[in-house]
Amino acid sequence: MQKSWSLSRASNLRVAVPQQSLRRMGLCSPGGGQHASPVVFPEKRGSKVKTPSSKQPVNPTSMTNDDLLKSKNDEHGIDIIGGGGDEKSDLLGYVVLTGKLFPDKRKRSDENHGKDRRPSSGEATTHESFVDAKLTSKALVWGSNFLALDDAISVTYITGLRYFTVHAYPEKRASCGFSYFMKGQKRSRKDFRFVAPSKEEAVHWVGGFADLQCYVNCLPHPVSSKKQASSELLPVDPPPELIFRCKNPPRMLVILNPRSGRGRSSKVFYGIVEPIFKLAGFQLEVVKTTSAGHAKELASSVDFSTCPDGIICVGGDGIINEVLNGLLSRDNQKEGISIPIGIIPAGSDNSLVWTVLGVRDPISAALAIVKGGLTATDVFAVEWIQTGAIHFGMTVSYYGFVSDVLELSEKYQKQFGPLRYFVAGFLKFLCMPKYSFELEYLPAQKEDHEVVDMADLYTDIMKRSSKEGLPKASSLSSIDSIMTPSRMSVGDPDTSCGSAEPSEYVRGIDPKSKRLSSGRNHVNAEPEVIHPPNPLSTTPNWPRTRSKSRSEKGWSGLNTTSDRTWGNAAMNDREDISSTISDPGPIWDTEPKWDSEPNWDVENQIELPGHAADCLEAGINKELIPRYEEKWVAVKGQYLGILVCNHACRTVQSSHVVAPKAEHDDSCMDLLLVRGSGRWRLLRFFLRLQMGGHLELPYVDYIKVKSVKIKPGKHCRSGCGIDGELFPLNGQVVSSLLPEQCRLIGRTLGQHM
Numbered sequence: 001m002q003k004s005w006s007l008s009r010a011s012n013l014r015v016a017v018p019q020q021s022l023r024r025m026g027l028c029s030p031g032g033g034q035h036a037s038p039v040v041f042p043e044k045r046g047s048k049v050k051t052p053s054s055k056q057p058v059n060p061t062s063m064t065n066d067d068l069l070k071s072k073n074d075e076h077g078i079d080i081i082g083g084g085g086d087e088k089s090d091l092l093g094y095v096v097l098t099g100k101l102f103p104d105k106r107k108r109s110d111e112n113h114g115k116d117r118r119p120s121s122g123e124a125t126t127h128e129s130f131v132d133a134k135l136t137s138k139a140l141v142w143g144s145n146f147l148a149l150d151d152a153i154s155v156t157y158i159t160g161l162r163y164f165t166v167h168a169y170p171e172k173r174a175s176c177g178f179s180y181f182m183k184g185q186k187r188s189r190k191d192f193r194f195v196a197p198s199k200e201e202a203v204h205w206v207g208g209f210a211d212l213q214c215y216v217n218c219l220p221h222p223v224s225s226k227k228q229a230s231s232e233l234l235p236v237d238p239p240p241e242l243i244f245r246c247k248n249p250p251r252m253l254v255i256l257n258p259r260s261g262r263g264r265s266s267k268v269f270y271g272i273v274e275p276i277f278k279l280a281g282f283q284l285e286v287v288k289t290t291s292a293g294h295a296k297e298l299a300s301s302v303d304f305s306t307c308p309d310g311i312i313c314v315g316g317d318g319i320i321n322e323v324l325n326g327l328l329s330r331d332n333q334k335e336g337i338s339i340p341i342g343i344i345p346a347g348s349d350n351s352l353v354w355t356v357l358g359v360r361d362p363i364s365a366a367l368a369i370v371k372g373g374l375t376a377t378d379v380f381a382v383e384w385i386q387t388g389a390i391h392f393g394m395t396v397s398y399y400g401f402v403s404d405v406l407e408l409s410e411k412y413q414k415q416f417g418p419l420r421y422f423v424a425g426f427l428k429f430l431c432m433p434k435y436s437f438e439l440e441y442l443p444a445q446k447e448d449h450e451v452v453d454m455a456d457l458y459t460d461i462m463k464r465s466s467k468e469g470l471p472k473a474s475s476l477s478s479i480d481s482i483m484t485p486s487r488m489s490v491g492d493p494d495t496s497c498g499s500a501e502p503s504e505y506v507r508g509i510d511p512k513s514k515r516l517s518s519g520r521n522h523v524n525a526e527p528e529v530i531h532p533p534n535p536l537s538t539t540p541n542w543p544r545t546r547s548k549s550r551s552e553k554g555w556s557g558l559n560t561t562s563d564r565t566w567g568n569a570a571m572n573d574r575e576d577i578s579s580t581i582s583d584p585g586p587i588w589d590t591e592p593k594w595d596s597e598p599n600w601d602v603e604n605q606i607e608l609p610g611h612a613a614d615c616l617e618a619g620i621n622k623e624l625i626p627r628y629e630e631k632w633v634a635v636k637g638q639y640l641g642i643l644v645c646n647h648a649c650r651t652v653q654s655s656h657v658v659a660p661k662a663e664h665d666d667s668c669m670d671l672l673l674v675r676g677s678g679r680w681r682l683l684r685f686f687l688r689l690q691m692g693g694h695l696e697l698p699y700v701d702y703i704k705v706k707s708v709k710i711k712p713g714k715h716c717r718s719g720c721g722i723d724g725e726l727f728p729l730n731g732q733v734v735s736s737l738l739p740e741q742c743r744l745i746g747r748t749l750g751q752h753m
């Protein structure tokens, strides 16, 4: 009877356990999770460990919260108090184990000495001293107390004793108003020690935690270990792995950037994070980087058998980017991208882990890693068309003002640390140049899946990047060496030798050029021009007037205007008008600034791959060349900024996001265009960004795209920032997603079960 319960319990658990890294979820005993606990205990006394009732497993989705609470109260008299009872019952999941426990709140001096401290009379010897306790798939509930398993790291149990300790990092409760100031240090360690009515029941409780993938640190009984030392003939406790279905301790490589966060990353790791990993039984090999590029080198060459469970990056977004590029520069890139990446935020900017997993403090990040699970995340590649160099990223690539700030901020790294972006931003703001770009983008639409064969792209880009080697990731601290030609490294995008032709990768994205490259260069002229901002148009300076712009709003889905439904179109219109008063003016009300540059079209002709020649050959009026078969949209002009976001890009300083509709795994990138020039526009943009209203500005376009090609105007000097790394932008780059996603370790806290 009891055994069959064990079996059903195990199978229930298997259903309940989320799809965590299977490698990480390997079980100690040979049978893995397939067998029942070898330990069978008779039911005992009034405080027996109860088998789940016929109602169980409790399916919280099929019961109302009231039902759930009522049934719990009826069965065991468990009183969940503290407000938000409904909320807590939602958190309970299904019941794994019920029984009695005595919460031992006294400080233990004998904790690690293995003495089975007998509760003093009146403490726990009587049945009444124990409280009802319940272990569910999501929480441990005892009396009126509640511990979410998401907050629990591990359980320590000394074999043969009847108490055990649950180690946890619950959130500190901040009195209202103070929570803001507690950001980043909301959790602290708490050890909960429980005495079970008997040793057998203690084992059962600990086994329940093990079943729920909580690491069990099982220590030998000190007496038996002493005896064992003195005589091999004396019986010893059975090895813990025979009792508990513990998960194998994960083995990982830690790459720590000691320069991150103004040098605080070592403190963060050794002082805060490492103890958590130790408690959770992790086996870590820690390597501190010695220079920029070291992390990439490590990731490109590490033997995965030494860190089968992943690589943990301690630092900012820069170190993660290095690791990603290192993994993708390996011979076996598919294996490289499949290696899970854990992130401990310890740098000045940690947008990736903050946005994707919702954690921004090191303790929560470590908890997310301990809890496991994987979060698939898109990876984008930026390719320099002329050189063929490729750099990968997971957060954002940007051009214009922001990349200039990134460049200038390098100068102030030592003086100002994380504030350097603000200082550089202010200085750049005072002497702001004009940025002109030509860009083409492929809006994300259903049909795009048919047009773009991402698998081909992937094979191609992987083959090429493997053969040619990826460019060296350049840190902020080595911006000078990137920007100064004489000091450029071989792998840098700008110096790599390559064909001036767009690569196969680019052709793959652009079916037109793919066709041309394979000699099939006929044009299927369509009867209708659906794309007024045709870059090949002989009519200069579109869009010129407000009325034209308005009419453009009627196009279906292929232009920036219609894509503004992500913003607020009505608001845009109002903003358009108001902005003419205070602004230099919306782009369609005044001559666009780029119009004032003489001979823009002569100097900055858009050279669509093969397209112009094709048109001329065919003798077709360029104005009438339809482009919608490819669905690429081409625009050009002055842009304060171009941001191609892979996820929402939450900034550490504010709770607002740059790209509100972006998802890290939606196979799309979100293109943000801040049109025009001038300080006032820029200031308005940043102010509205702080309030989350930047998309409503009339000069901001927001488009979901599959791919973007960006080329700086002739007199435009702008870099290309990728996840905080800066590269020169001399010539066209194309940004697209890889079909393979990388895997971040952890899930948004609270979504583990």
Ligand SMILES: Nc1ncnc2c1ncn2[C@@H]1O[C@H](COP(=O)(O)OP(=O)(O)OP(=O)(O)O)[C@@H](O)[C@H]1O
Binding pocket: 257, 258, 259, 260, 261, 262, 289, 290, 291, 292, 293, 294, 295, 314, 315, 316, 317, 318, 319, 320, 322, 346, 347, 348, 349, 350, 473, 474, 475, 476, 477, 724, 725
């Ligand atoms: N030991 C090292 N010495 C100097 N630079 C390093 C070292 N290790 C890594 N780097 C470089 O430091 C850069 C920044 O790293 P990271 O993003 O981890 O920290 P950060 O504090 O967020 O810094 P930043 O804000 O400059 O990005 C990376 O681009 C990386 O190439």
